[in-house]
Amino acid sequence: MANIHTPIPALKLNDGTSIPMLSYGTGTARSKRGKAEEEVDREIVDGCKLAMKLNYTHFDCAESYRNEVDLGVAIKESKIDPKNLYITTKVMHSVGDIDSAIKTSLKKLQLPKVDLYLIHAPYFANEGKDEQKLQEAWKAMEKVQADGLATSIGVSNFLPAHLEAIMKTAKVTPACNQVEFHPYLPRKDLVAANKKYGIATAAYGPLSAVTKAAPGPVDDELASLARKYAVSPAEICLRWAIDQDVIAITTSDKEQRLSDYLRVTKFKLTPEEIRRLSEEGDKKHFRGFWGAKFASDERL
Ligand SMILES: NC(=O)C1=CN([C@@H]2O[C@H](COP(=O)(O)OP(=O)(O)OC[C@H]3O[C@@H](n4cnc5c(N)ncnc54)[C@H](O)[C@@H]3O)[C@@H](O)[C@H]2O)C=CC1
Numbered sequence: 001m002a003n004i005h006t007p008i009p010a011l012k013l014n015d016g017t018s019i020p021m022l023s024y025g026t027g028t029a030r031s032k033r034g035k036a037e038e039e040v041d042r043e044i045v046d047g048c049k050l051a052m053k054l055n056y057t058h059f060d061c062a063e064s065y066r067n068e069v070d071l072g073v074a075i076k077e078s079k080i081d082p083k084n085l086y087i088t089t090k091v092m093h094s095v096g097d098i099d100s101a102i103k104t105s106l107k108k109l110q111l112p113k114v115d116l117y118l119i120h121a122p123y124f125a126n127e128g129k130d131e132q133k134l135q136e137a138w139k140a141m142e143k144v145q146a147d148g149l150a151t152s153i154g155v156s157n158f159l160p161a162h163l164e165a166i167m168k169t170a171k172v173t174p175a176c177n178q179v180e181f182h183p184y185l186p187r188k189d190l191v192a193a194n195k196k197y198g199i200a201t202a203a204y205g206p207l208s209a210v211t212k213a214a215p216g217p218v219d220d221e222l223a224s225l226a227r228k229y230a231v232s233p234a235e236i237c238l239r240w241a242i243d244q245d246v247i248a249i250t251t252s253d254k255e256q257r258l259s260d261y262l263r264v265t266k267f268k269l270t271p272e273e274i275r276r277l278s279e280e281g282d283k284k285h286f287r288g289f290w291g292a293k294f295a296s297d298e299r300l
């Protein structure tokens, strides 16, 4: 049985801060869709509070999820000092006015600052092709950090070309690039580009191989490793990310699953196990979010 008090491993970011490598994603919940954004959604609040009770500390949110208000209420009701939590949020449709967007997000979250603020996607900039727009948005992100409204700043869904564009004028290197990442979408060139700049990679959709993309060629290897470590195949997927220094952003509304995911603090995959899983993963390609429309090569 997992000891839920075993600390979640942390990764040092290029700005010297540490980020918990297992995060509770708030973007999967669907219940908010029928409600006004300001209306508190008890299902979302209770989901976040459950994760807090289980000792999750890192919460991944976004302007576009329309649930910053709910995460804010969950933090307040949990009575946990926000200093002991790690809150990520992202800007999407307000990317043209990032200065106001962060203030609006902080108001909804009832926080003086977030730990990590991300540009949700590069597509606002003429589907990622307008370098100047990307650079202007990044400059505004640097101001958010300079103003003390976000400890760290980063990006999401950026491909190597988008990183190169902003790095031409950046004063601050993004701390993190949050992208879809799992054995059927290992993003080798993108992870290499992130590494080149010292940018941490964060994975969304890390369970895709056991959920949306199942069945597939990694199934036998996942089952065998799950038996060896007495965990579920999902936890092997999470560890496959973490053992490659990738932050895993997952979620569930089931207490048992959320609790089980914390068993990732109890084991580590060997380099050979990671290699074997990656080799099997290479036999299939699956992309669940932001499809080919946005990348010249879907596998990028
Ligand atoms: N930056 C971006 O563009 C994006 C960010 N995200 C963030 O990442 C978070 C996690 O994304 P997901 O794709 O949901 O991650 P995920 O791949 O970890 O999947 C989690 C989902 O799988 C389900 N699940 C877990 N174990 C299962 C099992 N054994 N069998 C069947 N279903 C199972 C859970 O109930 C949950 O709905 C989101 O909540 C959001 O915060 C997600 C998508 C895009």
Ligand SMILES: O=CCc1c[nH]c2ccccc12
Binding pocket: 027, 028, 062, 064, 065, 289
């Ligand atoms: O973050 C990516 C997935 C996602 C979940 N809800 C929304 C709403 C708007 C854009 C993207 C998403």
